[in-house]
Amino acid sequence: MHVLIIGAAGMIGRKFLDRISAEPDVLGQEIDKLTLVDVVAPTAPPEFESITSSQAADLADAGVAARLIATRPDLIIHLAAVVSGEAEMDFEKGYRVNLEGTQALLEAIRLEGRNAPYKPRLVYASSIAVYGAPFAPTISDDFALYPLTSYGTQKAIGELLLADYSRKGFLEGIGIRLPTICIRPGKPNKAASGFFSNILREPLVGQEAVLPVDENVRHWFTSPRSAVGFFVHASTMDLGPVGPRINLSMPGLSATVGEEIEALRRVAGDDTVKLIRRVPDPAIQAIVAGWATNFEGRRARELGFTAETDFDDIIRAHIEDELEGRVGG
Amino acid sequence: MHVLIIGAAGMIGRKFLDRISAEPDVLGQEIDKLTLVDVVAPTAPPEFESITSSQAADLADAGVAARLIATRPDLIIHLAAVVSGEAEMDFEKGYRVNLEGTQALLEAIRLEGRNAPYKPRLVYASSIAVYGAPFAPTISDDFALYPLTSYGTQKAIGELLLADYSRKGFLEGIGIRLPTICIRPGKPNKAASGFFSNILREPLVGQEAVLPVDENVRHWFTSPRSAVGFFVHASTMDLGPVGPRINLSMPGLSATVGEEIEALRRVAGDDTVKLIRRVPDPAIQAIVAGWATNFEGRRARELGFTAETDFDDIIRAHIEDELEGRVGG
Numbered sequence: 001m002h003v004l005i006i007g008a009a010g011m012i013g014r015k016f017l018d019r020i021s022a023e024p025d026v027l028g029q030e031i032d033k034l035t036l037v038d039v040v041a042p043t044a045p046p047e048f049e050s051i052t053s054s055q056a057a058d059l060a061d062a063g064v065a066a067r068l069i070a071t072r073p074d075l076i077i078h079l080a081a082v083v084s085g086e087a088e089m090d091f092e093k094g095y096r097v098n099l100e101g102t103q104a105l106l107e108a109i110r111l112e113g114r115n116a117p118y119k120p121r122l123v124y125a126s127s128i129a130v131y132g133a134p135f136a137p138t139i140s141d142d143f144a145l146y147p148l149t150s151y152g153t154q155k156a157i158g159e160l161l162l163a164d165y166s167r168k169g170f171l172e173g174i175g176i177r178l179p180t181i182c183i184r185p186g187k188p189n190k191a192a193s194g195f196f197s198n199i200l201r202e203p204l205v206g207q208e209a210v211l212p213v214d215e216n217v218r219h220w221f222t223s224p225r226s227a228v229g230f231f232v233h234a235s236t237m238d239l240g241p242v243g244p245r246i247n248l249s250m251p252g253l254s255a256t257v258g259e260e261i262e263a264l265r266r267v268a269g270d271d272t273v274k275l276i277r278r279v280p281d282p283a284i285q286a287i288v289a290g291w292a293t294n295f296e297g298r299r300a301r302e303l304g305f306t307a308e309t310d311f312d313d314i315i316r317a318h319i320e321d322e323l324e325g326r327v328g329g
Numbered sequence: 330m331h332v333l334i335i336g337a338a339g340m341i342g343r344k345f346l347d348r349i350s351a352e353p354d355v356l357g358q359e360i361d362k363l364t365l366v367d368v369v370a371p372t373a374p375p376e377f378e379s380i381t382s383s384q385a386a387d388l389a390d391a392g393v394a395a396r397l398i399a400t401r402p403d404l405i406i407h408l409a410a411v412v413s414g415e416a417e418m419d420f421e422k423g424y425r426v427n428l429e430g431t432q433a434l435l436e437a438i439r440l441e442g443r444n445a446p447y448k449p450r451l452v453y454a455s456s457i458a459v460y461g462a463p464f465a466p467t468i469s470d471d472f473a474l475y476p477l478t479s480y481g482t483q484k485a486i487g488e489l490l491l492a493d494y495s496r497k498g499f500l501e502g503i504g505i506r507l508p509t510i511c512i513r514p515g516k517p518n519k520a521a522s523g524f525f526s527n528i529l530r531e532p533l534v535g536q537e538a539v540l541p542v543d544e545n546v547r548h549w550f551t552s553p554r555s556a557v558g559f560f561v562h563a564s565t566m567d568l569g570p571v572g573p574r575i576n577l578s579m580p581g582l583s584a585t586v587g588e589e590i591e592a593l594r595r596v597a598g599d600d601t602v603k604l605i606r607r608v609p610d611p612a613i614q615a616i617v618a619g620w621a622t623n624f625e626g627r628r629a630r631e632l633g634f635t636a637e638t639d640f641d642d643i644i645r646a647h648i649e650d651e652l653e654g655r656v657g658g
Contacts, residue, residue: 091439091497110420132573142465144473146492146574153493157486163475164482168420244461245475 002033007079009038015228021045028236059101065108075235076122087151098154110170123234124175130156131292139295159247174234175247182221183318192287203275212281215258218293222252223317226307251307254294263311268327331362336408338367344557350376357565388430394437404564405451416480427483439499452563453504459485460621467623488576503563504576511550512647521616532604541610544587547622551581552646555636580636583623592640597656
């Protein structure tokens with residue numbers, strides 16, 4: 001099987017590669033070719049080095065999608081995106097990368113299928129940013145997509161195109177609406193959502209972290225480990241039972257900041273929790289107030305997608321996957 | 330005020346022109362320039378002939394949108410579309426006209442605004458085809474858009490783009506999700522939905538009409554008169570109370586074929602009803618079974634959009650507007 005990963009240098013791309021390196025049969029078929037694409041050439045995993053083509057390329061550039069698809073990958077994981085904040089700041093770049101890049105990929109697949117039958121599996125990374133306030137208390141699978149950011153708009157359009165190209169038989173699409181990933185590994189960043197991870201990740205290594213909102217703020221989470229699991233399952237599952245609504249809100253965990261902190265206390269103790277400094281930031285509070293807090297995710301669970309059901313497990317996954325099982329500075 | 334109507338030669342475009350000809354102050358401001366565009370040059374209404382520019386043009390052709398927008402129309406009514414059946418048959422044409430044409434218009438407006446402040450009102454014709462089965466018994470304003478046709482997909486994407494361009498302040502957008510128009514004037518056509526109009530329009534002029542489905546088939550209707558009213562209201566209303574969800578399911582009338590026929594009997598008598606011939610067509614029955622039957626349309630009604638509340642009124646509107654008040658062959 002030839003696997004193409006677009007956006008392979010990002011966090012989920014790298015963790016997906018770690019997973020298939022650790023479990024080479026996890027996709028159900030032997031991988032005999034791996035193409036990795038990102039704006040910088042991704043690092044090939046040692047286990048797949050001899051069969052990997054690593055490329056720096058932009059999907060929205062003329063000819064790039066057609067060139068990648070001419071190699072007829074069997075499975076395409078499309079993770080490439082300009083993130084929410086950047087798409088909001090740079091309107092043209094967001095539409096170019098997030099919309100035109102996705103359109104170019106879909107069109108390249110459709111046109112390749114004219115040369116000889118071709119119908120790859122395409123797993124598309126979407127986001128809960130496709131939803132906008134006002135929300136229902138729990139967002140059902142039937143709830144309307146009215147995004148309030150350009151990023152969410154672009155992801156919602158990508159979902160619609162993926163569904164139509166799938167319905168017409170040009171490809172086997174499935175869209176994965178990701179919850180906020182927590183605990184996001186790496187350094188603290190300035191994303192408005194960063195604190196949800198920072199207040200756990202930094203104290204777990206003995207560092208202070210800033211909490212800019214009240215403890216009663218509620219949001220919707222999944223771990224990096226579960227997120228990779230979503231992409232593995234989407235790559236291998238039977239799509240027959242999915243029907244025409246191929247874009248799915250993934251299962252996740254609805255939790256308040258206070259619940260995050262109590263889970264941290266249970267897993268890592270009072271001294272770790274003391275490293276959280278409360279520095280209220282009205283700007284971040286206002287942004288976060290517009291975010292969804294809870295999803296039903298019923299269809300995705302029925303279709304076999306799974307995620308953590310308490311925050312202790314999310315923290316333990318981070319300790320196992322990122323800290324080699326150790327807590328403390 | 331300069332008014333630009335794109336798709337002005339279609340049924341709604343012509344009836345909108347009839348309306349502003351009959352009531353020149355209906356848009357609240359004097360019209361001092363009228364630009365009419367369609368794939369064939371639309372006919373200028375006599376009342377506006379001296380101030381009308383009538384053009385044959387395709388919005389998706391390079392430079393067309395920019396050229397039209399360089400004249401800085403204050404109000405733009407965007408009706409141009411390849412219809413459902415054609416968009417399903419010709420995938421590339423549907424995406425070119427319905428998606429790229431709309432994108433070109435939005436981008437032309439955004440870029441024109443860089444030269445000097447410019448923020449026109451843009452009224453966009455959408456459709457209940459943005460919804461796909463399985464439906465709720467009554468489709469609320471929060472119900473998700475999962476179209477099952479390329480036309481519905483293109484209209485749903487147009488809605489998302491319109492909302493994002495409006496949110497960013499590039500234009501004042503409002504999207505009008507039209508019910509099925511009934512009684513559609515003109516000749517019977519081969520659209521799967523044609524019979525809903527045919528079984529009323531043809532008998533009203535003493536002609537036979539074919540009914541291919543059962544009398545218990547239910548659908549969602551509005552008259553051409555109400556549809557024009559939606560566009561007039563959308564052109565003139567205060568958009569402040571609309572908020573960010575600018576695409577609205579219009580009010581309409583949920584009725585069965587049997588209820589259509591009983592209304593015809595009340596308005597035009599038994600002999601007229603006898604001109605309906607029952608010729609069951611399983612292909613049409615299957616298509617129609619996938620269509621929405623009832624909408625809440627609560628937000629649109631609260632925002633001042635109005636439509637008929639019984640089928641007798643829909644038939645009477647047709648007799649007044651199309652038949653000069655007379656029934657019979």
